[in-house]
Amino acid sequence: MFQILAFKGTVNFLRHALPISVLSLFLVVGSVVSLATNGINWGLDFTGGTVVELEFDHAVDLKNLRADLDHESTSGAVIQNFGSTRDILIRLQVKQGVKSDDQVKLVMETAKKFDEGVIQKRVEFVGPQVGKELTEQGGLAVLVALICILVYVSFRFEWRLAAGSVAALGHDVIVTLGVFSVLQLEFDLTVLAGLLTVVGYSLNDTIVVYDRIRENFLKMRKADPAEVVNASITQTMSRTIITTFTTLITVIALFLKGGGMIHGFATALLMGILVGTYSSIYVASYLAIRLGISRDHMMPVEIEKEGADQESVMP
Amino acid sequence: MLNKYPMWKNLMVIFIIVIGAFYASPNLSGEDHAVQVAANRGAKVTVSVQARINELLAEKGIGVIRSELANEQVLVRIKNPEQQLQAKEVIAEALGEQFTVALNLAPATPEWLAALGGAPMKLGLDLRGGVHFLMEVDMGEAVRKMEDSKVSEFRSQLRLEKIRYSGVRITPRGIEIKFRNSDALEQAERFLKRKDPDMVFTDVSTDTQPLLLAKMNEVYLKKVKEDALAQNMTTIRSRVNQLGVAEPVVQRQGAERIIVELPGVQDTARAKEILGATASIELHMVDQNADIENALKGRVPATSILHKRRNGQPVVLKKKIILTGNHITDAQPSFDQNGRPEVSITLDSKGGNKFSAATKVNIGKPMATLFIEYKDSDKRNPDGTVKMKKTEEVISVATIQQQLGHRFVINGLNQPEAQELALLLRAGALIAPVTIVEERTIGPSLGAENIENGLQAMIWGMAIVLVFMLIYYRAFGVIANLALSFNLIMVVGVMSMIPGAVLTLPGIAGMVLTVGMAVDGNVLIYERIREELRAGRSVQQAIHEGYGNAFSTIADANITTFLTALILFSVGTGAIKGFAVTLMIGIATSMFTAIVGTRAIVNAIWGGKRVKKLSI
Numbered sequence: 001m002f003q004i005l006a007f008k009g010t011v012n013f014l015r016h017a018l019p020i021s022v023l024s025l026f027l028v029v030g031s032v033v034s035l036a037t038n039g040i041n042w043g044l045d046f047t048g049g050t051v052v053e054l055e056f057d058h059a060v061d062l063k064n065l066r067a068d069l070d071h072e073s074t075s076g077a078v079i080q081n082f083g084s085t086r087d088i089l090i091r092l093q094v095k096q097g098v099k100s101d102d103q104v105k106l107v108m109e110t111a112k113k114f115d116e117g118v119i120q121k122r123v124e125f126v127g128p129q130v131g132k133e134l135t136e137q138g139g140l141a142v143l144v145a146l147i148c149i150l151v152y153v154s155f156r157f158e159w160r161l162a163a164g165s166v167a168a169l170g171h172d173v174i175v176t177l178g179v180f181s182v183l184q185l186e187f188d189l190t191v192l193a194g195l196l197t198v199v200g201y202s203l204n205d206t207i208v209v210y211d212r213i214r215e216n217f218l219k220m221r222k223a224d225p226a227e228v229v230n231a232s233i234t235q236t237m238s239r240t241i242i243t244t245f246t247t248l249i250t251v252i253a254l255f256l257k258g259g260g261m262i263h264g265f266a267t268a269l270l271m272g273i274l275v276g277t278y279s280s281i282y283v284a285s286y287l288a289i290r291l292g293i294s295r296d297h298m299m300p301v302e303i304e305k306e307g308a309d310q311e312s313v314m315p
Numbered sequence: 316m317l318n319k320y321p322m323w324k325n326l327m328v329i330f331i332i333v334i335g336a337f338y339a340s341p342n343l344s345g346e347d348h349a350v351q352v353a354a355n356r357g358a359k360v361t362v363s364v365q366a367r368i369n370e371l372l373a374e375k376g377i378g379v380i381r382s383e384l385a386n387e388q389v390l391v392r393i394k395n396p397e398q399q400l401q402a403k404e405v406i407a408e409a410l411g412e413q414f415t416v417a418l419n420l421a422p423a424t425p426e427w428l429a430a431l432g433g434a435p436m437k438l439g440l441d442l443r444g445g446v447h448f449l450m451e452v453d454m455g456e457a458v459r460k461m462e463d464s465k466v467s468e469f470r471s472q473l474r475l476e477k478i479r480y481s482g483v484r485i486t487p488r489g490i491e492i493k494f495r496n497s498d499a500l501e502q503a504e505r506f507l508k509r510k511d512p513d514m515v516f517t518d519v520s521t522d523t524q525p526l527l528l529a530k531m532n533e534v535y536l537k538k539v540k541e542d543a544l545a546q547n548m549t550t551i552r553s554r555v556n557q558l559g560v561a562e563p564v565v566q567r568q569g570a571e572r573i574i575v576e577l578p579g580v581q582d583t584a585r586a587k588e589i590l591g592a593t594a595s596i597e598l599h600m601v602d603q604n605a606d607i608e609n610a611l612k613g614r615v616p617a618t619s620i621l622h623k624r625r626n627g628q629p630v631v632l633k634k635k636i637i638l639t640g641n642h643i644t645d646a647q648p649s650f651d652q653n654g655r656p657e658v659s660i661t662l663d664s665k666g667g668n669k670f671s672a673a674t675k676v677n678i679g680k681p682m683a684t685l686f687i688e689y690k691d692s693d694k695r696n697p698d699g700t701v702k703m704k705k706t707e708e709v710i711s712v713a714t715i716q717q718q719l720g721h722r723f724v725i726n727g728l729n730q731p732e733a734q735e736l737a738l739l740l741r742a743g744a745l746i747a748p749v750t751i752v753e754e755r756t757i758g759p760s761l762g763a764e765n766i767e768n769g770l771q772a773m774i775w776g777m778a779i780v781l782v783f784m785l786i787y788y789r790a791f792g793v794i795a796n797l798a799l800s801f802n803l804i805m806v807v808g809v810m811s812m813i814p815g816a817v818l819t820l821p822g823i824a825g826m827v828l829t830v831g832m833a834v835d836g837n838v839l840i841y842e843r844i845r846e847e848l849r850a851g852r853s854v855q856q857a858i859h860e861g862y863g864n865a866f867s868t869i870a871d872a873n874i875t876t877f878l879t880a881l882i883l884f885s886v887g888t889g890a891i892k893g894f895a896v897t898l899m900i901g902i903a904t905s906m907f908t909a910i911v912g913t914r915a916i917v918n919a920i921w922g923g924k925r926v927k928k929l930s931i
Contacts, residue, residue, distance in 0.1 A: 053761070100754070101584070121761040123583075127752035130449065141886040145879050152878065156871060190821055193891050196883045197828065197898070200876035204832075207875060208839065211868040239842045243835040246783065250776035250831030254824055257775055259768030261441070262824050269828070 013233045014226050017286045024283055028171060031178020038181045043188030043264070046135045048128030050092040050100045052107050057117040059085035068110045073098040077107075083260045087121075100125040138192045142173060145199050153203075157210055158298070160291040161284075165206045168276075168284035172202045176271045190265035198272025201247070205240060205280035212236050213285070217298040225293055229285050244277045318858055318922030320915055328915045331907070335805035338812045341424040342435040347380060347392040348399040349421040351561050352406060352414050354387060360414070365389045371409050377402050381426070390421055419561035436810045439819035439893055442766050444759030445578035446586060450551070450749040452571045457543035457747035458536070460639075462490055465514070465529070467635040470618070472510060478503045482617070489530035491519075500525040540570065543747050546641055548573055551749075554589050568888070573749070583756055590749075596640035596736075598670075601681040601712060605631035622685065624709045632683050632709070637673045642666025648737040649724070656733040657726040667721025674719040684711045684725055684736075710736065769823030776827050777803075780834060788841055790930030794916050795837040798908040802833050805904040806897065816900075819893030829901030835872070836909030839865040841931055854926040862914055869910060877902050 044051045065088070066079050074092055082089035092103045104123055111118045146166055153162035176195060180187050212232035220228055251273060255266035320328075352368060354360045365384045368391060372379050378394030391406075393399045399418060407416040422435045440447050462485050469492060473480050480503065482493040494500040497520065504516050504527055513535035519528045531539065548565060551573060555563045564576035580586055602619040610621045610631050619631050645661040662670060674682075686708045713726050728736065781799065784792040806826055810816045844861030852860065877899060884895035921929070 119758065119760070120756075121758040123754070123756040125751075125754040127451075130752050137886050141882055145882045148878050148882065149875060152875060189887070189891055190894075193821060193883060193887065193894050196879050200879035201832065203875045203879075204835065204872040207872045208868055211871060215864075235846065236842075239835075239838050242787070242838045242842075243832070246780045246834050246838075247828070247831035249779045249783075250772075250827050253772045253776035253779070254827050257768060257771040258824060258827075259765060259820075261765060261820055265821060265824055 010227070010231045011234045011237075013230050013281060014286065014289070017282055020278075020282045021286055024171060024279070027175050027178070031174050031181065034178050034181040035174075038184065040177065040181050040187045041184045042135075043186045043191070044091060044124060044126050044131075045189040046131050046138070046187070048094050048126045048131035050094075050103055050126075051122070051124045052090045052092070052104055052120065053082060053122040054088045054090070054107075054111055055119045055121050056086045056088065056111070056115045058115065060088060060114050062088070065110070065114065068113065069107065071106060071110075074103055074106055087260070089260075094128050134189070138189075141192070141196065142199070145196055146170065149199070149203055153207075153210075157214065158293070160288045160293045160297065161210050161213075163291060164284040164286075164288035165203060165210070165280075167287050168206055168279040169199050169202055171279050171283050172198055172272055172276045175275045176268060179271050180268070185267060186264055188264055190262055191268045194265040194268030195272065197269060198276055201269075201273060202276030202280060205243075205277055206284045208236050208239065209233060209280055209285060213288075213293075214298050217295045221295075225289055225295075229289060233281055233285065240277060240281075244273060247273055318855055318918050320918045320922070324911075325915055325919070328912055332801050332805070332912070335801070335808035335904075337431075337808070338433055339804045339808035341422060341428055341433045341811060342807055344423045344425065344435075346420040347423045348396040349390050349392045349419045350399060350402045350406060351417045351419040352389040352391070352410065353417070353556055353559070354414055360384070360387050360389055364410070364414075367409070368406055371405055372402055375401070375405050377405070390419065392421055392423075415556060415559035417559035417561050432812070434811060436807065436818040437816070438762075438766075439817045439822070439890060440576055440578060440755070440762075441757050441820045441890055442762050442818065443578055444581075444757045444762035445576065446580045446583050447753075447755040448575040448577075448587075448590065448751050449568065449753035450573045450575060450590070451752045452544055452547050452573065453748045453750065454540050454543065454571050458531070458539060459485070460747070461531070461539045463634075464636060465511075465531075466490060468511075469507070469529070472507070473503060476503075476506055478506065489528045492527040492529065494525040494527070497525045500527055503527060544571060544573070547747065547749060551575060551590060558586060558589060572752070579759070581756070581758070583754070587751065590751075595687050596643070597636050597685045597687060598638040599632040599634075599636060599683050599685055600673075600677060601683050602631040602633050603680065607631065622683075622707060622709045624712075630683060630709050630712065632685065637682070638662070638666055638670050642669070646737045648730075648733040651724070651726060655726060656728055656730045657724040658728065658733050658737045659722065659724050662721040662723075664721065670723070671718060671720050674715050674717075674723075677715050678717060679714065681712050681714050683709050684713075686710045686736075765820045766823075769820060769827070773823065773827050773830070777830050780830055784834060784837075788837075788931055790920075791837075791841055791844075791917075794913050795834060795841070795909075797916065798837060798913045799830065799833055801912060802901070802905045802908040803830065805908065806901050809900045809904065810897065813896075813900075816896050817893050818897070819890040821890050821894035822897040825894045825897030825901060829898065829905060832876075833901065833905035833909060836865075836869045836905060837913060839869055840909070840913070844929070844931060848929065848931075854921065854929050857929070858917060858921065862910070866910065869906065873902050873906055 062079055062081065066077075069077055069079065069090070073095055076093050078091040080089055081087065090107055092100070092107070094100075095103070104120075108118075108120060146169060149169065150162050150166045153165050173195060176198060179185075180191070185191075209232055212235055213229055216223075216228045216232050216235075217225075220231065223231070248270070251266055251269045254262060255270060258266055352360060352364070362384065365382060368389055369379065369382055372391065377398045380392035380394055382389060382391040384390075391402065393402050403416050403418055407414075410416065424433055424435065466483050466485060469483050469490070470480075473492075479499050480492055480494050482491075484491055492503065494503065500518065500520065504518065507514070507527075507529070508516055511529075513532060514529045515532045517528045517530075518526075520526050544567060548567060552565045555565055555575065555577070558577065558580070560577045560580055562578055564574065566574045566576075568574050575590060577586055602616065605616055605619050607629055609615075610619075611629060615621050615631065618634055620634050622630055622632050624630055642662045642665060643660055647659050649657055649659050651657050688706050688708075711725055711728050725736070777799075781796045784795050784799075786792070788795060803826065806829065810818060810822075840861050843865045844857050847857035847860045848854070880895045880898040880902065884892055884899070887895055
């Protein structure tokens with residue numbers, strides 16, 4: 001039996017916790033700053049508008065196409081390659097008094113000038129009203145997910161751990177959003193799905209560590225909380241690495257082979273899994289320790305304690 | 316001794332896996348080229364129609380695999396694809412206008428498998444190409460219509476009660492009823508409150524003007540909207556049938572939106588034209604007392620309104636609606652004794668009663684059919700919704716000869732007009748105009764490309780994970796890999812079994828992701844077994860402890876992921892729902908295969924005997 005990581009004894013993970021938390025804090029602050037200044041490059045699902053995907057017989061110069069499409073009803077269109085130089089994606093904004101059908105017609109006429117054999121592969125139109133509702137719903141979904149998790153983890157574990165896990169999740173969501181904001185990657189509905197999956201996945205990781213922490217608190221009677229946490233992280237480390245590895249492999253396969261339409265989804269997962277793996281160690285567990293987790297908290301939870309505990313974490 | 320599964324548990328594992336594989340198997344058998352025959356409104360597909368189709372095809376020498384009659388549709392599977400188009404033409408020509416004949420691809424699931432409920436996964440539009448529309452019903456218009464009818468109702472009721480009012484009109488805050496004095500107002504308020512529990516009446520009199528405000532109560536308002544949505548869905552469904560699309564979807568979404576999905580349709584312009592054509596019919600009495608000359612100068616009685624006929628001739632109609640198109644259940648063009656074209660109309664019972672009462676008191680008087688159409692005006696309201704343009708036209712004026720029941724004819728039309736009116740009435744009227752707020756068209760080649768991409772990602776991801784597990788855990792890796800493969804088969808099996816589950820591109824991504832994440836269960840167990848072995852436990856004990864200790868961790872971890880998938884399912888639309896469903900199914904099946912499935916194998920191989928070393 002061979003191990004990827006063979007530790008002799010317990011590794012003192014928490015020794016690096018402080019500098020790493022500072023780094024995390026920087027990442028979060030940086031993400032928030034970028035979100036505030038650059039904002040998010042919202043995709044069609046959220047803004048409304050029209051997307052046209054075209055396939056040309058030969059490569060087309062985007063500059064010329066852009067110049068030709070600078071028409072009254074299609075001005076401000078975003079034109080970019082989509083996977084290859086022959087595939088082009090055009091995003092049109094909603095214009096007062098202009099029908100989306102007419103915009104698409106104009107795009108097709110222009111495209112035909114470059115290449116008679118151009119194929120219209122996909123057309124999507126989303127009304128601005130629908131987009132606005134979706135934005136609200138999407139934000140709400142992430143919030144509801146976080147609250148549900150807080151409730152579940154408090155119920156199963158203890159509020160200090162729950163707070164740690166929710167902080168880790170918030171961290172993952174914000175940093176992933178931050179990456180999308182800094183790189184100005186398009187944020188569409190599939191990215192939101194990716195983000196929620198990250199929430200689920202990262203929590204998965206956190207819970208595995210927590211489970212071990214709870215077990216070890218009962219087993220290692222003389223150890224202090226830091227020792228218990230260190231031992232727990234060490235014991236679960238090879239599992240964490242293997243699962244992260246297999247999940248990353250499949251996500252990378254999606255990223256490389258899955259095609260343009262789920263690129264955003266795969267990108268969000270890729271970021272989220274990397275960030276989520278380290279945050280479950282350094283953010284979740286570390287915060288629980290800073291909140292003063294101890295063996296007393298790990299004794300079977302009594303029912304009357306439950307309500308009082310939850311109230312103190314709810315804003 | 317430790318680690319032995321009782322026989323029933325082994326059998327259960329085998330049984331579940333076999334069932335999963337069984338229902339997954341239809342996905343392997345591909346598709347037949349087929350022709351689908353459905354009836355338009357009024358006609359019906361019966362066994363005799365099916366027999367006639369079979370006969371026709373046999374006559375022309377077209378090879379048929381089998382023909383099925385289900386859901387009021389005949390599906391004929393054609394042996395070779397070259398003859399599919401020919402078959403369609405032959406059938407369409409023979410059956411005529413009453414039926415729509417469409418080309419279709421039908422899953423080639425063997426008959427005995429299909430009989431047991433076996434069917435391949437349904438593919439979402441992003442995988443097979445087609446159009447998706449999200450339509451919004453203009454509820455403002457539906458409410459306005461209802462208010463209109465309430466206004467006439469108030470007028471006639473107050474008149475019958477001999478309560479004097481000086482005017483009834485619709486305002487943005489509700490229906491206002493003006494009175495000359497407050498006595499009349501009080502009397503009216505008392506009477507109407509008793510008479511009409513659907514409305515809320517409030518006294519909003521000013522110093523000079525006694526005024527009663529009537530508003531629909533919450534419950535009634537909700538019902539009006541519900542009815543409008545239901546009515547529109549029925550209408551759109553029958554219009555979709557006329558498009559001749561195989562396996563269309565018409566679904567409600569939320570309180571005022573309708574989803575329409577038309578697989579394989581590329582001509583969106585025609586689809587929109589037919590779906591969005593918001594036309595309806597209203598029957599009104601002609602106001603014989605009104606003077607046309609005066610009306611043209613703008614002096615129209617308050618209870619009447621000036622309309623134009625098709626040829627531009629003006630005509631004054633009473634505002635009160637005798638009947639709207641949504642009571643019409645059937646309309647057929649026909650000829651009277653003198654060979655003049657007419658339209659025979661059948662009403663539902665409520666419409667029949669209403670119409671009977673109205674015609675009884677109006678024998679000998681002229682009645683007009685008003686045609687109303689809403690069109691996209693190219694303009695938008697400030698909130699981004701499309702402004703609709705309303706056009707109204709009197710298409711016929713006929714004299715009521717006798718009291719009419721739930722069947723009557725409209726005459727005074729020419730031949731093409733009668734045809735068109737009948738068609739329009741049959742297709743049903745949209746009670747309120749609809750606008751398309753979202754539209755997605757996916758080309759068929761892109762759909763095929765999406766499937767191809769998804770499969771590629773799946774194959775690569777799966778292959779690397781399988782190889783890694785094999786190298787890292789050796790014999791136990793083989794078991795984990797078996798579990799992983801069965802897990803995938805079961806996901807496909809469950810997806811095929813659940814009627815509502817649809818495979819989408821994000822759904823495939825969900826499956827790929829499941830492959831990566833499903834090993835987690837086994838990794839947790841195996842790492843635990845290794846730990847126990849390192850701690851010096853015996854092999855049997857290590858296996859027992861490994862599975863036991865890892866269980867609660869796996870359960871906790873999976874329940875939380877399941878929760879997020881559930882949230883995703885409730886907020887997501889279309890393709891995202893597909894992802895959430897796949898993820899949820901994947902979590903459930905992977906827990907079964909990773910914990911129970913592998914344990915059964917491990918027990919069978921190592922359980923109950925002396926083992927010194929584990930290949931893990």
